[in-house]
Amino acid sequence: MSSTIDSKVLLEANQIKIYFELEYYKHQGLRDLFITAVTHPIDYFFTKSELHKVIDGVSFKITKGMRLGLLGTNGSGKTTLCRCLAGMMSPQHGQITTQSEIRAIFDTGTGVMPELTGRENAYLLSRLFFPDLKDLTPIVEEAIAFSELGQFIDIPFRQYSKGMQARLMLSLISSRPTDILILDEVLDGADYFFQQKLSVRMKKFIESAGATIFVSHQADQIREVCDQVMVLENGKIAFWGNVEEGIQFYQQQHGQS
Amino acid sequence: MELKFFWVQVRELTIASLKSRYRKTFAGFVWVVLNPLLLFGVQSLVFKSFLKIELSNYYLFLLGGLLPWVFLSSTIQMSTPIFVTQSHLLRSFKINPMVILSAQIFDNFINFMASLFFTLIPFYYFYHKSFLGLSLLPIALLPLLIGTMALSLLLSLTNVFFRDTNFVVGFAFNLLFYLTPIFYPKNFIPPSWHWIVDYNPILYLLEPFRQLIYFDGHQFLISLMKGLFVSITLLVVGIITWKRKRNVFYHRL
Numbered sequence: 001m002s003s004t005i006d007s008k009v010l011l012e013a014n015q016i017k018i019y020f021e022l023e024y025y026k027h028q029g030l031r032d033l034f035i036t037a038v039t040h041p042i043d044y045f046f047t048k049s050e051l052h053k054v055i056d057g058v059s060f061k062i063t064k065g066m067r068l069g070l071l072g073t074n075g076s077g078k079t080t081l082c083r084c085l086a087g088m089m090s091p092q093h094g095q096i097t098t099q100s101e102i103r104a105i106f107d108t109g110t111g112v113m114p115e116l117t118g119r120e121n122a123y124l125l126s127r128l129f130f131p132d133l134k135d136l137t138p139i140v141e142e143a144i145a146f147s148e149l150g151q152f153i154d155i156p157f158r159q160y161s162k163g164m165q166a167r168l169m170l171s172l173i174s175s176r177p178t179d180i181l182i183l184d185e186v187l188d189g190a191d192y193f194f195q196q197k198l199s200v201r202m203k204k205f206i207e208s209a210g211a212t213i214f215v216s217h218q219a220d221q222i223r224e225v226c227d228q229v230m231v232l233e234n235g236k237i238a239f240w241g242n243v244e245e246g247i248q249f250y251q252q253q254h255g256q257s
Numbered sequence: 258m259e260l261k262f263f264w265v266q267v268r269e270l271t272i273a274s275l276k277s278r279y280r281k282t283f284a285g286f287v288w289v290v291l292n293p294l295l296l297f298g299v300q301s302l303v304f305k306s307f308l309k310i311e312l313s314n315y316y317l318f319l320l321g322g323l324l325p326w327v328f329l330s331s332t333i334q335m336s337t338p339i340f341v342t343q344s345h346l347l348r349s350f351k352i353n354p355m356v357i358l359s360a361q362i363f364d365n366f367i368n369f370m371a372s373l374f375f376t377l378i379p380f381y382y383f384y385h386k387s388f389l390g391l392s393l394l395p396i397a398l399l400p401l402l403i404g405t406m407a408l409s410l411l412l413s414l415t416n417v418f419f420r421d422t423n424f425v426v427g428f429a430f431n432l433l434f435y436l437t438p439i440f441y442p443k444n445f446i447p448p449s450w451h452w453i454v455d456y457n458p459i460l461y462l463l464e465p466f467r468q469l470i471y472f473d474g475h476q477f478l479i480s481l482m483k484g485l486f487v488s489i490t491l492l493v494v495g496i497i498t499w500k501r502k503r504n505v506f507y508h509r510l
């Protein structure tokens with residue numbers, strides 16, 4: 001990845017496109033594939049599979065301090081775009097230019113090893129998040145304290161409720177500053193009080209360092225966290241701007257008041 | 258630096274996986290080491306005492322094939338479904354899937370080394386073999402480790418796209434056990450059937466180890482070269498496949 005020219009620009013996406021061959025959706029197993037190859041050999045070997053464009057030529061910049069809300073219906077490409085920014089996927093066309101550290105969380109209901117305790121999972125997960133850090137103890141213990149899980153931290157992770165899992169995961173991911181934080185529909189698991197507490201922590205966290213990309217279907221959460229909004233539709237940017245206008249645009253598009 | 262971080266992640270995950278596996282077990286580690294030993298005991302009884310396979314130092318011969326085979330087949334069978342069983346984790350965080358796969362392989366490799374230690378050392382003592390040859394052991398195991406990684410990568414990726422791969426792999430390894438010269442030497446096979454062995458990549462991965470401990474290393478260098486060639490080729494194919502399928506991988510998880 002090449003360096004960004006403007007030091008305030010943390011990430012620049014230029015005309016990125018991601019598409020999948022529709023072929024992959026048709027076959028569920030080797031048996032299906034075999035049956036298609038035998039019954040419709042001409043179709044199977046010579047028909048070029050259709051392309052499903054999930055992200056279709058999107059360009060934007062993420063600058064320091066930005067708190068971007070990402071809105072869009074299911075299947076509009078929000079998660080794929082976030083995965084692409086996080087470096088999990090790579091665009092087939094266009095490029096993402098960044099030198100920033102990007103941390104992304106797409107679900108909070110998962111531990112690495114459910115048999116291990118919450119504390120052990122916290123250490124393991126933070127090792128996976130921060131392989132460069134020598135001593136994990138201060139940040140993990142701080143995150144555990146912030147999560148307010150108390151004595152539950154030493155019971156197996158599989159016994160946690162969804163909300164408890166969310167508390168631990170969200171505390172961990174926000175325990176150390178990063179350049180860009182991507183949160184994809186993850187606040188829903190935590191209770192209202194913890195969301196409030198987390199929102200304060202995130203605001204502090206954003207002030208100290210980078211930017212946040214926040215995906216949610218809840219207008220209130222977007223208002224709480226974000227200072228601008230991007231609306232994705234069929235893999236394209238349909239709106240970018242003010243939070244209230246963005247929410248209105250999104251709701252009008254889908255006939256909501 | 259990237260490689261160092263990758264290794265730190267693999268190491269931590271391997272340790273956690275060992276910890277998780279043996280928690281709430283009665284004898285934990287003992288079972289894992291005991292399993293190949295029992296298999297070895299029963300097979301040597303059947304093939305040496307019942308079927309009377311005529312081969313000098315048959316126990317050492319069998320050990321040289323069986324132990325690496327158990328490592329290879331059990332690792333591949335445990336790794337094939339790993340991306341699907343860990344799909345929740347892989348979809349939730351930015352974690353390199355290769356870290357998860359490598360940790361599974363190293364977890365099995367540690368168990369393999371333990372069973373190797375408990376069997377090979379007494380055998381070497383019993384057969385009055387030179388312990389000097391054992392210093393070449395890490396090199397002899399290289400094709401086996403690389404090849405196991407490559408096959409695990411290819412099959413676990415295939416399993417993401419075709420979920421029945423997991424069943425086929427289990428079945429295929431049952432058949433391959435008989436079709437690969439593990440408990441019988443290659444020269445027992447009639448020449449007209451040699452192609453079965455010649456086109457079996459797994460044999461090339463197992464062979465250097467057996468050459469080292471059983472044949473006193475006559476053909477060791479050649480088998481090592483062949484093994485490295487096959488394993489590295491497989492690994493390159495695996496890595497190219499991963500790079501090409503990376504996007505669809507997340508979509509299909």
